[in-house]
Amino acid sequence: MIEIEFLSRKWKNFALDSLSLKIESGEYFVILGPTGAGKTLLLELIAGFHSPDSGRILIDGEEVTYQPPEKHKLAFVYQDYSLFPHMSVKKNIEFGMRMKKIKSREKLSEVSRDLKITHLLDRYPLTLSGGEQQRVALARALVTDPKILLLDEPLSALDPRTQESARELLSDLHKNKRLTVLHITHDQTEARIMADRIAIIMDGKLVQVGTPEEIFEKPVNSQVASFVGFENVLKGRVISADRGLLKIEAGETFFDASGEAEVGDAVYAFLRPENIALSKTSAQSSIRNSLQGRVTEVWILGALVRVKIDCGIHLNALITRQSAEDMNISPGVPVYAQFKASSVHILR
């Protein structure tokens, strides 16, 4: 368990501002935030590489705020893996064992087997691919059986195909070794897939903590909403409210949304582009909006197509190229933009 209490620290261009956070044992906890939000600084503070200006850090109930890193008893893997270039893979892995005076040949071969690096033991780090380096770095960090693993952007240096298997590997390690994992990233997809809980950090401040569902469906403010991909922001007024189903007026357009608000409230409605489907026919229902409009712009983005639609309000939809071709989507074409009331997130 990691407890962080009112942690503040300035360093170069980064600053953390009175941050409190509690990470439970066994959790896979992801800290998500844009580049420059101070995420790595927070991780380095927890590992003890810097001392905070104020605040406390407790690991398993014991205060370690001003202890040197070797007393923090956690494993740390940097984004670039930081393997020692002058040592073979084997020596790299043994380094932690030598420092902690653990003498066990079995540990080394066991962790090498787990991480599928047995064939790499005599190689040197600079000759390894990114994915191999990461597995070696994990082996080096895990060979001494730490309880807590800190990961600094563990996937961002990998190519997309290796990322998939690395995600799988991290999930497996977390489950099989019953590790507490603290993983930082700027990639919302990564956070969504991996996390038990997510904390959003922006400009050195903790903005929201919650399960992936809470974060991605119910962002607490518009800054978080736009960071987690609600690209459509509609300003409107509630004209009826009935057991969580709201009718909202935005300009001349009306749509349904689920949420809590009073009649007359001015609200912001957030809607993800991928939650808008396009159709040639209307299919209005009590839980599904279907707004008539006209395509204004079309951008092909690989397998996806971004379509801008004018339905009185301007919407931004993301659909597959297949369906865009099936419907002959191009500027000027009339379409219905459809989205569920439950896809709309309401903030007052």
Place this chain on the structure above:
Amino acid sequence: MIEIEFLSRKWKNFALDSLSLKIESGEYFVILGPTGAGKTLLLELIAGFHSPDSGRILIDGEEVTYQPPEKHKLAFVYQDYSLFPHMSVKKNIEFGMRMKKIKSREKLSEVSRDLKITHLLDRYPLTLSGGEQQRVALARALVTDPKILLLDEPLSALDPRTQESARELLSDLHKNKRLTVLHITHDQTEARIMADRIAIIMDGKLVQVGTPEEIFEKPVNSQVASFVGFENVLKGRVISADRGLLKIEAGETFFDASGEAEVGDAVYAFLRPENIALSKTSAQSSIRNSLQGRVTEVWILGALVRVKIDCGIHLNALITRQSAEDMNISPGVPVYAQFKASSVHILR
């Protein structure tokens, strides 16, 4: 018009091997290839920064192979824009005018207006954003009215949002100024959106030249096919062929494809993951395959979901998260994988 004849050149780790290519006046021509294929080297040879080991380069019919760059009379914009850091934006743009002894205040203000950089003229390059730097680099290159514009990965240093407007800007410039544009990139989406014609370069060799449709629908070999996104490669045998409609046997599975082949031919069938739709119900037709199968793996990738399906053959499909949720796609679920016969590309 740019004519390249049997061009060869070794340089550091790159090598071009007897490459011939003809770019017509007024074309938007994209050279597409993986990183390290020798694309930038080719562009630098055309611009005259290096001399080839053998071969010739003609610009508008005139041989310039061993002429210095200032005689090539074309505009060149590097990936990092290469603005002169010690000169203001204005001085940067005027540099080419001074060198070519063009004295015209109107040219400068005209090009600044066209590229929307009038407000930046007194700034210095290091204070500009990526998109602004690109517009300044284009202004500097275009102020002396060149007929040919060479672009080295013009979009790769920009963030996704700026990329969209930069693509629009380049298209507009190409149309309004009647420029011949030679644009190199490793991004197939970019090539598809921008190009009149595309040349594929791999390992220093020209592999295919054609319109975007030809390149992306009819790759000439499996290397190109997998580079342009045909991730599903199925090995099979033609069991019937009727006016361009083939029936193909792959293991125990049968499917239709359009293409030219003889009965009994061993063929490779290429299929893009985004061309596979999933459905709960079968909807076989003469032009649409519908293979029954079972989901084996699901990976959420932002707005998209990658689904692996076992239908006797293993398929890799890419669908929106919205439809995956609507269909409750998860490992073990039975589905039909549907794709048009015309989406399958056949190579013998």
Place this chain on the structure above:
Amino acid sequence: PLTFVFSLLLLVLFLFIFLTLSNMIFGQILEDFPGLVKAAGNRSVMAAILFSLYAGFLATLLSLFLGAPAGYILARFDFPGKRLVESIIDVPVVVPHTVAGIALLTVFGSRGLIGGPLEPYIQFRDALPGIVVAMLFVSLPYLANSAREGFKSVDPRLENAARSLGAPLWKVFFFITLPLSARHLLIGSVMTWARAISEFGAVVIIAYYPMIGPTLIYDRFISYGLSASRPIAVLLILVTLSIFLIIR
């Protein structure tokens, strides 16, 4: 603990250098200020110091003229034997100073390879040209190397961009490459000048007279001892250091 021991050693190093110099300077000022004033008023002392600065300035100019183009070629082109050329250019840094003096005297002396034929027109031994040549020899590598680093730090793509905008090579050099490496060239020149005016061993062999600052200090030390040479040493270092402070 490691940090503490290491900091202590840094302090020792710092004090060794700082105390050595400040002890001399403040010792002179506190114990014998009139001697310092007298030295400053002595025409031959000031002449020797100014002569040092002047000869060093000439050597730096020549270094720039030779070393900057040489650095450009080394930064931009590969040719067979390049490593050998670079090694030879670095040799003066490691040549013992009096050996450099002897070598220069064999070449530029009145019976030397260059000094011989030039004898009717220009004399090197015991004259300004000899002093400048000695300073040039020991300081050239500094300028050539920092020019090379400076030119290397200029992205060749900036030069390519300028060329595709219509600039011939020499305009690219003067409008793009040179301004962008000006800082390196300036720092290199200052180092070259510093090296030139600090030289004693090579100069004293080729030209004891006319005396430059370091030679005068040696001469007074040999003839009259420490107390006679100290004020000149203090003056020379004060002049030198204040010029550095002004340039920075």
Place this chain on the structure above:
Amino acid sequence: PLTFVFSLLLLVLFLFIFLTLSNMIFGQILEDFPGLVKAAGNRSVMAAILFSLYAGFLATLLSLFLGAPAGYILARFDFPGKRLVESIIDVPVVVPHTVAGIALLTVFGSRGLIGGPLEPYIQFRDALPGIVVAMLFVSLPYLANSAREGFKSVDPRLENAARSLGAPLWKVFFFITLPLSARHLLIGSVMTWARAISEFGAVVIIAYYPMIGPTLIYDRFISYGLSASRPIAVLLILVTLSIFLIIR
């Protein structure tokens, strides 16, 4: 054309250095080979040369002991006055050599700040310790700077990774930081040693005797002229350069 002119200037620079040294060396070998053999057989000549190498070696060892820790602190920590400390450490590079000699003599001479109290135990003037101190003073900045650059080139994240694996700071230094900057330290040591054995001005003031190579060359030059000192100069440079070649 620009390239051609610049290449020509590079050639001039190269020939200036190359001809000066090779003219002396080959002139000696071709015109007076017996003189070279005689010098090589002369016990006092060889003693002076070996004494140079030995004193330079001691100065380099001391430099390593002081300069490497100092470089580590400067590479890893920020503290108020750091820029000043770095500037002071660089000062010996620009101090005229005889001035350095005078300054060292004021401190380490028999009535000096350090030389005085130590007089009964250790003598600096006209003795090995004085020569080593003079060499140390002029060459320390080279070692401290290249150590600092070497330590800076080691990614602090490697040190952090080692610490989180359980290594205390001193183990991190000896197992990670030091091996990864070994190349820089080696090159720095070679440069320091080269600077030490090339010094003449500072050494000659604090210790004319016992003679090191450069002093012997000067002494012979003053007493017997160019032809008497040239063979020693050739010997010294041949020994020095061959040691460099061996180390590289």
